[in-house]
Amino acid sequence: MATLAAEQPVEPPRVRGFDFVPGGLLGLTIFATGAVLVLVSIVLWLSFTEGTPGDPVLVYTLDHYRAMFGDGFTYRVLWNTVLFSAVTTTTAFALALPMAWLMERTDFPGKPIVFTMMTLALLIPSFAVSLGWVFLLHPKIGLINQGLMHVFNLENAPFDVSNIFSMGVIEGMNLTPLAFIMTAVVLRSMDPALEEAAAISGAKPWQAVLRVTLRVLMPGLLAAAIYIATIGFAAFDVPAILGLTRRIFTFSTYVFWVLTPSEGAPEYGNVATLSVIMVVLAAFLSWAYRRAQRQAPKYAVVTGKAYRPRISKLGKWRSLAILFVVGYFIVSQLLPLIMLAWASLLPYLQTPSLQALESITTRNFVNLPKELVWRAGTNTAILMVLVPTITLILSVAVSWVVLRTKIKGRGWFDFLAFLPLAIPAIVFSVAALLLALFVLRRYIPIYGTIWILVLVYSVARLSYGTRMTNSALIQIHPELEESAKVCGASTGNILRRILLPLMGPSLAYAWIWIALLTYRELTLPVVISTSSNLPFSYLVWGFVQASAYGSASAAALLMLCLMLPFLLLYWFVARRAGMIAPR
Amino acid sequence: MIGIRNLTMTYRTAHGEHQAVKGVSVDIPDGQFYTLLGPSGCGKTTILRCVAGLEQPDGGEIIIGGRTVFSSEKGIWVPPHDRNIGMVFQSYAIWPHMTVFENVAFPLRHKKPKPNRAEIKDRVAKALALVHLAGLEDRPAPYLSGGQQQRLALARALVSEPRVLLLDEPLSNLDAKLREEMRFEIRQVTERLGVTTLFVTHEQIEALTMSDVMAVMNDGLIIQQGAPAEIYAKPTGAFVADFIGRSNFLAGKITAVSGTNGSSVASVATPIGALNARTDGKSKIGDSVTIAIRPENVVLVSPSAPADANEFAGTVDAVVYVGNLLDCVIAVGSEKVKLQLQPSAAVDRGATVRLSFPLEHCLALPQ
Ligand SMILES: Nc1ncnc2c1ncn2[C@@H]1O[C@H](COP(=O)(O)OP(=O)(O)OP(=O)(O)O)[C@@H](O)[C@H]1O
Ligand SMILES: [Mg+2]
Numbered sequence: 038m039a040t041l042a043a044e045q046p047v048e049p050p051r052v053r054g055f056d057f058v059p060g061g062l063l064g065l066t067i068f069a070t071g072a073v074l075v076l077v078s079i080v081l082w083l084s085f086t087e088g089t090p091g092d093p094v095l096v097y098t099l100d101h102y103r104a105m106f107g108d109g110f111t112y113r114v115l116w117n118t119v120l121f122s123a124v125t126t127t128t129a130f131a132l133a134l135p136m137a138w139l140m141e142r143t144d145f146p147g148k149p150i151v152f153t154m155m156t157l158a159l160l161i162p163s164f165a166v167s168l169g170w171v172f173l174l175h176p177k178i179g180l181i182n183q184g185l186m187h188v189f190n191l192e193n194a195p196f197d198v199s200n201i202f203s204m205g206v207i208e209g210m211n212l213t214p215l216a217f218i219m220t221a222v223v224l225r226s227m228d229p230a231l232e233e234a235a236a237i238s239g240a241k242p243w244q245a246v247l248r249v250t251l252r253v254l255m256p257g258l259l260a261a262a263i264y265i266a267t268i269g270f271a272a273f274d275v276p277a278i279l280g281l282t283r284r285i286f287t288f289s290t291y292v293f294w295v296l297t298p299s300e301g302a303p304e305y306g307n308v309a310t311l312s313v314i315m316v317v318l319a320a321f322l323s324w325a326y327r328r329a330q331r332q333a334p335k336y337a338v339v340t341g342k343a344y345r346p347r348i349s350k351l352g353k354w355r356s357l358a359i360l361f362v363v364g365y366f367i368v369s370q371l372l373p374l375i376m377l378a379w380a381s382l383l384p385y386l387q388t389p390s391l392q393a394l395e396s397i398t399t400r401n402f403v404n405l406p407k408e409l410v411w412r413a414g415t416n417t418a419i420l421m422v423l424v425p426t427i428t429l430i431l432s433v434a435v436s437w438v439v440l441r442t443k444i445k446g447r448g449w450f451d452f453l454a455f456l457p458l459a460i461p462a463i464v465f466s467v468a469a470l471l472l473a474l475f476v477l478r479r480y481i482p483i484y485g486t487i488w489i490l491v492l493v494y495s496v497a498r499l500s501y502g503t504r505m506t507n508s509a510l511i512q513i514h515p516e517l518e519e520s521a522k523v524c525g526a527s528t529g530n531i532l533r534r535i536l537l538p539l540m541g542p543s544l545a546y547a548w549i550w551i552a553l554l555t556y557r558e559l560t561l562p563v564v565i566s567t568s569s570n571l572p573f574s575y576l577v578w579g580f581v582q583a584s585a586y587g588s589a590s591a592a593a594l595l596m597l598c599l600m601l602p603f604l605l606l607y608w609f610v611a612r613r614a615g616m617i618a619p620r
Numbered sequence: 621m622i623g624i625r626n627l628t629m630t631y632r633t634a635h636g637e638h639q640a641v642k643g644v645s646v647d648i649p650d651g652q653f654y655t656l657l658g659p660s661g662c663g664k665t666t667i668l669r670c671v672a673g674l675e676q677p678d679g680g681e682i683i684i685g686g687r688t689v690f691s692s693e694k695g696i697w698v699p700p701h702d703r704n705i706g707m708v709f710q711s712y713a714i715w716p717h718m719t720v721f722e723n724v725a726f727p728l729r730h731k732k733p734k735p736n737r738a739e740i741k742d743r744v745a746k747a748l749a750l751v752h753l754a755g756l757e758d759r760p761a762p763y764l765s766g767g768q769q770q771r772l773a774l775a776r777a778l779v780s781e782p783r784v785l786l787l788d789e790p791l792s793n794l795d796a797k798l799r800e801e802m803r804f805e806i807r808q809v810t811e812r813l814g815v816t817t818l819f820v821t822h823e824q825i826e827a828l829t830m831s832d833v834m835a836v837m838n839d840g841l842i843i844q845q846g847a848p849a850e851i852y853a854k855p856t857g858a859f860v861a862d863f864i865g866r867s868n869f870l871a872g873k874i875t876a877v878s879g880t881n882g883s884s885v886a887s888v889a890t891p892i893g894a895l896n897a898r899t900d901g902k903s904k905i906g907d908s909v910t911i912a913i914r915p916e917n918v919v920l921v922s923p924s925a926p927a928d929a930n931e932f933a934g935t936v937d938a939v940v941y942v943g944n945l946l947d948c949v950i951a952v953g954s955e956k957v958k959l960q961l962q963p964s965a966a967v968d969r970g971a972t973v974r975l976s977f978p979l980e981h982c983l984a985l986p987q
Contacts, residue, residue: 230713233674236700237707238776239730245701248726252717347674 058529063444065434070453072496076468077316077460083309083471101310111311118270118287121205125269126262128209132365133216134258139358141224143349151362155214156611157604158370162557163211164577165593167278169373170207171586172380174198178586180376180386199283208275210369216265223257229347260329267322271315271461273560278581288315289463289560296467296564305471312464323459374597381590401591409568410592413576414599417556419487420572424494425551429544431495432502436510437532439503441518451503458500462560469493470565485567493561498551509543510536546614549607556600573599622648622671622784622816623683629666630678640666641677642840648816648833653807655819657827658837659863664820665710668786671818672707673700685783701730706777706815707786710793712769714761720772721757724748727780747779750809767798774806778813785810787819791826803830824864828852836860856900858985861912868918868957870895870911874903874984886984892932892953897982909984915947915958917981920965923974930977936967950975 087096105111139145140152173181176194185195197203231253235245251258273289281290292315296308351358380386381401387393432454438444439451457465469492473484483489513536521531537544559574566575573596580589629641640663648654656664669675671682673689676697682690684705689698706727715723724744728735735743748754751771756764764772770790777785790806791799807830810817821827827834828848835845836859844851844860855861858869872890877899879885886899888911897911921931934952941947946961950973957975967973 228711228713230709230711231715233672233700234707234709234713234715234776235726236674237672237703237705238727239701239704239732239780240726241701241730242699244730249715253715255717 058527058532059442062434062437062528063442065431066438066450069431069435069496069499070450072492073453073456073499076465076472076493076496077456079471079476080309080312080316080464080468083305083475084313087306101306105307105310105314111314114286114288114291117201117285120201121208121272121276121287122266122269124202124205125208125212125272126266128206129212129216129265130220130258130262132210132213133220136213136362136365137217137220137224139351139362141221142347143351143358145351145358145362146355153608154366155217157608158214158366159218160553160557160600160604160607161370161374162274162559162574162593162596162600163208164274164278164559164574164581165377165597166211166370166373167207167275168380168577168581168586168590168593169375169377170198171279172376172386172590173373174203178386199280199285201280201285201287204275204279204285204287205269207279208269208272210365211275212265212268213365213369215268216261219261219264220258223254223261226257227253233347256329256332260326260332263322263326263329267319267326267459270322271319271463273463273563277559277563277578282584288318289461292463292467293563296470305475308467309471312467315461315464316459319461320459377590377597378594380586381594384587386586401587402595405588405591405595409571409576410595412569413571413573416487416490416570417573420490420494420555421552423491424498424555425548427491427495428498428502428551429506429548431499432506432547433537433540433544435499435503436506437536440507440510441515454503455500457497460497462497462558463564465493465497466561466564473565484565485569487570489565490562490570490572493565494555494558497561498554501554502547502551505543505547506540509540513539542614546610549603549610553600553603553607556596556603621650621652621683621685622646622654622818623681624667624671625681625683627667627670627680627682628678629663629670629675631666640840641670643680644837644840644842646835646842646845648818650816651814653810653817653819653830653832655821655827655831655834656837657821657824657834657863660822662837663840664822664837665788668707668788668818668820671784672705672786673698673703704780704782705784705786706780706782708770708773708777708788708790710789712773712790712793714764714769714772714776716760716762718761719757720748720753720759720761720764723761723772724776724779727776731780743779747775750778750812751775751805766794767802770794770802771805774809778809778815781813783816785815785817787817789821791821791823806830828864836863838863855912855983856985858910858912858987861983861985865914866958867912867914870955871987872909872911874899874905874907874909877903877905885979888984890955892955894929895977895982896930896979897984898979899984900986903984903986908987910987912983912985913977913981916960917978918957918959919976919978920959920961920967921974921976923972925974928976930979930982932975932977934973934975936969936971936973939967939969 084101085097085099087098087100136151140148145151171179173179174196175198176182179194179196179198182194182196185191186193198207227250232245232250235249236242240248271289272287273293276285276287276290277293280286281294284294286294288311292308292311295311296303382397382399383393384396384398384400387396435450435454439447439454469489470484473489477483483492517535517539518531521535526534557574558572559578562572562575563578566572571579573592577589577592577596580586580592624644624646627641627644628639630637630639644667646654656667658664666675670677670690671684677690677692679692680690681688681693684703687698688694688696689703690696715726718726721744724747725740728740728743744757745754748757751774753768753771753775756768761769761772770793773790787806791802794802803826819826819830831848833845834848834851835842836851837843838859844856851860852864855864861867862869870890870892872888872895874886875889875894876887877884884899884901885896886903886909888895888897888909890911895911897909899909903909923933932952934950934957936948937951937956938949939946941963944963946963946965946967948959948961948967950957950959952975959975961967
């Protein structure tokens with residue numbers, strides 16, 4: 038329309054036809070937030086009904102809740118989940134806090150490298166790392182256990198990788214990069230003069246840290262800790278790969294377990310009920326997070342000056358500090374991944390030795406089912422293109438409606454778009470399954486197609502996407518659009534010529550970030566994938582479930598190698614967007 | 621007292637090195653209020669932070685109350701918490717997680733020997749009363765106004781009765797009216813306690829009104845130090861003459877020198893003609909100098925009066941009314957001369973006038 042108006046300047050702009058772009062954006066917003074609402078509702082609905090859904094007579098009942106709350110095992114799982122989450126958070130912060138302090142407050146050498154490594158470590162699929170830990174610590178095939186048993190003539194394996202504590206530590210090491218980045222931001226926000234004033238007042242350095250620095254940072258650190266605990270609460274990869282075979286459950290894996298019984302049909306009502314319990318608990322954690330986050334700025338002392346903290350000289354502690362940071366990367370990432378590579382090259386797992394070296398073979402790779410690998414690769418590629426694109430289109434629409442219109446109820450759109458952050462991935466997965474099986478059924482047959490994955494991935498990333506587009510849009514002064522409007526530009530033109538170009542760098546960064554998360558995602562497809570629409574991560578998962586560890590490690594390694602160019606691309610984009618940077 | 625000998629300090633960052641202090645010596649006797657004044661980035665804060673022990677200097681010596689707290693030669697380094705000083709930061713650095721009382725009590729709780737509870741309470745109350753904050757003990761610190769936070773920072777710096785007080789632009793975050801009030805208040809409090817004070821500012825009005833002795837700094841060096849009146853009246857260089865107040869500058873060469881040391885008079889050839897000016901007595905014929913004269917000291921004389929030395933004709937270039945004064949710019953030859961007049965003086969743009977540069981106000985500064 039706008040181009041028409043431009044070609045026929047005789048026509049005054051006011052007479053232009055109806056501008057359907059705002060309506061389109063509103064439609065997209067309703068679709069996106071509606072999908073969130075539908076997915077949550079269906080779980081809730083099924084938890085209160087009896088019988089196989091789709092039956093002509095539906096009975097509303099509290100039986101599932103009675104069953105779940107009457108079962109002692111539910112409490113056991115709950116306790117496990119709490120413990121797992123607590124160990125995860127403690128481990129992540131025990132490692133992240135000193136590292137963030139080293140980066141922000143000392144003359145630690147090579148800070149940019151550490152920041153880059155941390156950001157990349159965030160993206161390494163945690164199921165691949167977990168698989169590496171299986172090869173290190175499994176009671177029967179774990180290298181460290183076997184080695185120690187051999188050397189000390191032990192009867193039993195000294196380490197148990199499948200207990201809640203070890204799983205929590207491993208998850209904690211996986212989440213350390215995230216905790217690190219959040220902590221560094223908090224540290225950076227503090228006026229260093231607060232600490233200096235304590236020193237002037239006669240407080241020794243440790244007293245100043247204890248009585249001033251930590252206290253001032255507490256609200257911010259607390260918010261970060263709750264955030265990590267929420268992720269630990271919903272984590273699937275680590276407890277699934279390490280704990281499932283030994284029937285040691287957290288909530289995520291328990292939901293999966295109940296959904297895939299070894300015999301008989303799954304009790305969908307119980308699955309839905311467990312999901313509801315999980316959502317309620319996760320929602321509580323998210324509420325606590327939002328609360329803590331709102332408390333944090335209370336202590337922020339704004340002076341308008343860029344803070345230039347005193348950089349402590351490490352001196353003789355320097356080598357110890359380097360050892361700590363390098364040690365973290367080696368133990369938490371490098372060692373498991375090397376084990377993964379090692380395992381993928383052997384017909385069966387053996388301790389590294391010359392003899393073992395001779396039995397090295399590419400059999401695990403050659404024997405991978407080619408056709409399935411090809412299909413998984415294609416599916417993953419399709420997802421990596423479609424998911425970020427759709428997520429960002431929906432996010433831009435939601436942000437525009439929420440921030441740039443005066444529509445009633447736009448606060449609800451914002452809330453619903455934020456909701457996926459609080460919903461554990463496994464619940465999304467379950468909800469999508471229930472939706473496809475019992476509601477859409479034959480009317481819109483998406484079960485077994487790539488579209489069900491596209492839908493659930495995009496909706497699950499909506500909270501991340503809208504947070505990014507919101508902050509990008511907020512930074513664009515409304516007058517830039519208003520001046521275009523005064524010139525007679527339509528909403529579509531404003532969007533295309535002004536908003537999207539200005540949001541460009543943020544959108545590019547968010548796009549590639551979502552694409553990489555899509556690549557490494559295991560929890561979302563685990564319930565809804567079939568052999569026809571499986572992504573690559575699900576292929577690895579299938580091998581793990583079948584205890585085909587050789588094939589699993591080969592597939593995981595292949596996946597890691599294919600990821601490298603994307604990581605490189607991400608690194609370039611992120612560096613240009615200024616997202617990877619020490620002070 | 622505070623003694624600083626030959627202090628040097630270099631910042632080393634990833635982007636290179638920067639020498640912020642290039643050899644500064646200062647002596648502040650007990651009870652004196654000493655001000656460091658200079659443009660932004662000249663190294664004032666750095667010197668203060670070196671005295672506090674928040675930065676480690678490269679070289680020199682720092683003595684606080686007879687005790688050497690830093691000496692590069694003797695390898696002495698006393699950490700900040702052992703220096704027994706009080707300091708007010710530019711951002712106040714009020715601890716937001718504590719009440720007013722806890723903020724002020726903090727230094728007492730870390731003092732050796734630690735006073736007992738009753739004494740702490742008593743001394744906090746006294747310190748708060750000193751800065752007119754009595755009664756606000758239980759208020760959470762973030763709920764104070766800017767001026768109150770400033771007073772709180774002062775109370776906290778003074779409560780443990782330190783030998784020296786360091787102030788880093790404590791007034792720069794306040795609005796103009798409050799700033800004026802606090803100038804007097806700070807001066808009053810330090811005088812009453814007799815505490816030796818090192819004050820840092822880039823506002824000349826603060827330096828001139830508050831200090832016993834002030835030093836003008838530029839680029840890591842002290843250019844001139846002395847009493848405020850002396851610095852204003854007798855700047856020893858063009859930088860000080862320009863930085864403190866305003867000045868007209870005329871470049872020239874000395875053609876003749878007469879008179880005795882200390883009060884000698886030089887004849888200087890300038891672009892507008894020969895001009896007599898006072899010199900320090902070390903200047904010789906042929907030296908290049910800059911003649912400085914403040915706008916308020918240039919006088920308009922009647923055009924009909926007989927011509928005298930140091931008088932020049934010019935045309936009025938601009939007149940700006942600024943309330944209590946008229947700011948004029950007069951073109952004399954190729955030079956523009958700034959000049960301040962009473963509002964009653966009738967001058968019009970384009971009028972021809974006659975200017976006099978009184979000898980006692982013309983300073984020939986070596987270049
Ligand atoms: N931590 C630091 N790292 C590197 N350079 C620094 C650091 N702190 C100060 N500088 C540099 O040292 C010089 C002196 O800084 P200083 O803070 O002492 O200036 P100042 O005189 O207090 O200025 P202002 O009036 O703006 O506060 C400046 O050029 C500044 O850029
Ligand atoms: Mg400063």
